[in-house]
Amino acid sequence: MAMPSEDWCLVVDEQDVNVPSEDRRHCQMERANLISVTKLCVKALMETSLKQGKAFQDDHPQLVQLLLVLELALKHRLKAKRTLLGQRRTFWTAIETFEKMSPDFGNSVENIQNMPGIRTLVGRGRAWLRLVLMQKKMADFFQTMSSQKAMLKELYDVGSVMLSEEAAIISGMLVGLNSMDYNVMMKGEDFDRTPGVLDLVFYLSDSAPPPKPVEEELEQGELSQLLDQKCFLEEMNRKLEASVERYQSRLQTSEETSSALAEKVQMLVNQVSTLTSECDRLKRLLETSTSQLQKSMGTMADDKNLELETLIQSRAGLNDLYLAAQKSLEAETRLRQQTEQELSVLRAVRDDKEGAMMLLEKSVMEKQETVTSLRKQLEELKDLNMKMTNQLKTSQELQQRDANKIKALESKVSQLTSSSRQLEKDLEVAHTTMETVEQTCKDLGTRLQEVQLDKNTAESNYSIEKQWRIALKADLQREKDRVVELTSENREYKALKKEHAELQEKYACLQDTTSEQEMALVELGKQLSASKQKLVDIKEQSQGQVWQDSNNIEHCQLCSTVFSVAKRKHHCRSCGGVFCHSCSENNIQLASSSKPVRVCDGCYAILSKKPPV
Numbered sequence: 001m002a003m004p005s006e007d008w009c010l011v012v013d014e015q016d017v018n019v020p021s022e023d024r025r026h027c028q029m030e031r032a033n034l035i036s037v038t039k040l041c042v043k044a045l046m047e048t049s050l051k052q053g054k055a056f057q058d059d060h061p062q063l064v065q066l067l068l069v070l071e072l073a074l075k076h077r078l079k080a081k082r083t084l085l086g087q088r089r090t091f092w093t094a095i096e097t098f099e100k101m102s103p104d105f106g107n108s109v110e111n112i113q114n115m116p117g118i119r120t121l122v123g124r125g126r127a128w129l130r131l132v133l134m135q136k137k138m139a140d141f142f143q144t145m146s147s148q149k150a151m152l153k154e155l156y157d158v159g160s161v162m163l164s165e166e167a168a169i170i171s172g173m174l175v176g177l178n179s180m181d182y183n184v185m186m187k188g189e190d191f192d193r194t195p196g197v198l199d200l201v202f203y204l205s206d207s208a209p210p211p212k213p214v215e216e217e218l219e220q221g222e223l224s225q226l227l228d229q230k231c232f233l234e235e236m237n238r239k240l241e242a243s244v245e246r247y248q249s250r251l252q253t254s255e256e257t258s259s260a261l262a263e264k265v266q267m268l269v270n271q272v273s274t275l276t277s278e279c280d281r282l283k284r285l286l287e288t289s290t291s292q293l294q295k296s297m298g299t300m301a302d303d304k305n306l307e308l309e310t311l312i313q314s315r316a317g318l319n320d321l322y323l324a325a326q327k328s329l330e331a332e333t334r335l336r337q338q339t340e341q342e343l344s345v346l347r348a349v350r351d352d353k354e355g356a357m358m359l360l361e362k363s364v365m366e367k368q369e370t371v372t373s374l375r376k377q378l379e380e381l382k383d384l385n386m387k388m389t390n391q392l393k394t395s396q397e398l399q400q401r402d403a404n405k406i407k408a409l410e411s412k413v414s415q416l417t418s419s420s421r422q423l424e425k426d427l428e429v430a431h432t433t434m435e436t437v438e439q440t441c442k443d444l445g446t447r448l449q450e451v452q453l454d455k456n457t458a459e460s461n462y463s464i465e466k467q468w469r470i471a472l473k474a475d476l477q478r479e480k481d482r483v484v485e486l487t488s489e490n491r492e493y494k495a496l497k498k499e500h501a502e503l504q505e506k507y508a509c510l511q512d513t514t515s516e517q518e519m520a521l522v523e524l525g526k527q528l529s530a531s532k533q534k535l536v537d538i539k540e541q542s543q544g545q546v547w548q549d550s551n552n553i554e555h556c557q558l559c560s561t562v563f564s565v566a567k568r569k570h571h572c573r574s575c576g577g578v579f580c581h582s583c584s585e586n587n588i589q590l591a592s593s594s595k596p597v598r599v600c601d602g603c604y605a606i607l608s609k610k611p612p613v
Contacts, residue, residue, distance in 0.1 A: 023159065024159065026238075027077070027159030027160075029235055030076065030161075030235075030239075031076075031159075031161050031164060031166050033235055034069065034072060034073050034076065034161055034166070034170075035166050035169060035170070037069050038066075038069050038070075038073070038170055038173060039173060041062060041065050041066040041069055042066065042173050042174070042176055042177065044062050045062050045063065045066060045177070045180065046176055046179075046180070048062060049179070049180045054181075055180075055181035055182055055183045056180065056181070056182050056183065057183050057184075058130070058182075058183070058184040058185050063182070067126070067129050067130065067133070070129055070138075071091065071125070071126065071129065073161045073162070073170060074091035074094065074095075074125070074162070075090075075091050076156075076160050076161045076162070077156055077157040077158075077159055077160035077161075078090075078091060078094065078155065078156055078157075078160070079154075079155060079156060079157055090121040090122050090125060091122075091125050092121040092122065092124045092125035092128070093121065093155075094155045094156075095109065095125060095128055095145075096109060097151060097155065098141075098144065098145055098148065098151070101144050101145075101148065102144060104137060104140075104141075105141055105144060108128060108131055108132055108135070108137070108141075109128065111131060111565055112124050112127050112128045112131060115127060115186065118191055120191075122191075123191035124191070126191040127186060127191050130182075130184045130186065131184075131186065131565065133177065133182055133184070134182045134183075134184050136177070136178040138174045138177060139171050139172075139174035139175045139177070139178065142167065142170060142171035142174055143168070143171040145162065145167070146162060146167035146168055146171060149163065185566070186565065186566050233402065233405060233406055233409065234406070236402060237399065237402045237403070237406065240395060240398060240399050240402060241399065243395060244392065244395045244396065244399065247388060247391060247392050247395065248392065250388060251385060251388045251389070251392065254381060254384060254385055254388065255385065257381065258378060258381045258382070258385070261374060261377065261378055261381070262378065264374065265371060265374050265375065265378070268367060268370065268371055268374070269371065271367070272364060272367050272368065272371070275360060275363070275364055275367075276364065278360075279357060279360050279361075279364075282353060282356070282357065283357070286350060286353050289346065289349075289350075290346075290350065293343065293346055296339075297339065297343070300335075300336070300339060304332060304336075307328070307332070546575075546576045547571065547576040548571075548576050548577055548578055550569045550571065550578050553569070553578040556578070556579050556580040556583055557577045557578060557579055557583075557600075558579055558580075558583040558600065558601060558602070559580065559582070559583055561580050563580070567580055567581070568580075568581060570584045570598060571598070572584055572598065572599050572600040572603055573590060573593065573597040573598055573599055574590060574599045574600070574603035574607065575599075575600065575602075575603050577600060579600045583600055583601055584598055584599065584600045584601070585598075586598070586599055586600075586601065586604040587599070588603075588604055588607050588608065590607075
């Protein structure tokens, strides 16, 4: 199924006026691609549902493709809160902002928030998409989100799908999904995984293309289909290149931050080395001052002893000198007290220096701890750089694959162009043959004119002859009689034509009456089916069946399992009870039904023993 070419051209929105022309063109192409792929996914699902007529499972490929396209539409140009490690905001945060718009919206968001096993915000968003699809409220919620333009402007950049008129188109297309049933398993660990790739194999080729009368039109249609596919692949390649450039910019910023951190670490190391050198200098100064103080105290003590010995020797005969010695002793004691005071001051200075050394050692330890933490951060940044390089390599490989696909498509296009050139050459040959045929026709026309001239001369000669006049008069009389007969036949033909018109009017009236009778028969059939359904309900009520209200029942009536979003309720068409899927997965034909219907295990065991109706 080829993509329609008219869907790739959209009218410029008012929000795109302030955007540069190149970015506006890219935004329009992205929105057009999303709308086209959504239309294809919805159409394929509806066709599959009409063919199969049963509920879609969660591993159905077309359903998975539709959910992936809706996720891309919600992610399109979403404003991201950027940090050093990347983006934090996801489309789940945008969904949570609309929680208070309606009670059903709030209940769906609350159910996903209370669901265990989901570790990431993206996983919660994917679980919400599956839940609202199973509840058949996807179109209503998309309509609610697209109507709140003020809130969307805070969440999305200019040119996004949700801010444009395409959001209303998507919500309109999603209305058709309400006519289908879905059986989705809500497992939390499955939603946190990386999503699959959008595969367009289901939509690029049609299994039964309609026949065309001319071979040239068929080849032109195939050529337009290949060109549309080529445009889509070029757009995908452009997106991959943009992602690679984004990853390269992130890698460059991370390298710049790592280099800045390395410079800061080097500065801190230099500061620590200067502080250690200053500490060593202060220690050496303290040692020299203490050694000088000890030397001065030793010399003073030696001088004092010598003076005391001289005083003791001269005291016997020198009483006069006793007073002088006593005075000198007092002076010495005062000097000693002064030296002791200086020594206490030096000891206080030494204690202060030791406290300062302790503080310096403590600051050095703290700075060493900061250096180790910065080294750890640097290692983490290196690991992040390695991851980014690996991602860049994978993206380059994907780009190489896409380039190979594009080369293959270009080779096909070149082959088609060569075939079209050959067809043009054949057409030119046909034109030349047609010109030759026209020339021969002209020659035949000239010959016919010559023959006509000969005939005219013969007739003139014939009219001159007198013996043929009588024959000519007789022929003229016969021709007059023939004209009279033809006029009578013409009158009869006009009468027949009038009768034919009257018969056509009668036929149109009969067609109107038959269409009215067919509509009356359809209405009678509907009334008959309704009366038949009422008769079946009366029969079931007469047999004692009671259709229980599922809103008042919270447990399965067989296995007592509590009902939830994952465990749905099912009615037994025989007894009217409410059971889970495992206790009511059997189907059997009842007397009141024309085809097998769902019954519980107990009723199935009873009814399977009876002979068929």
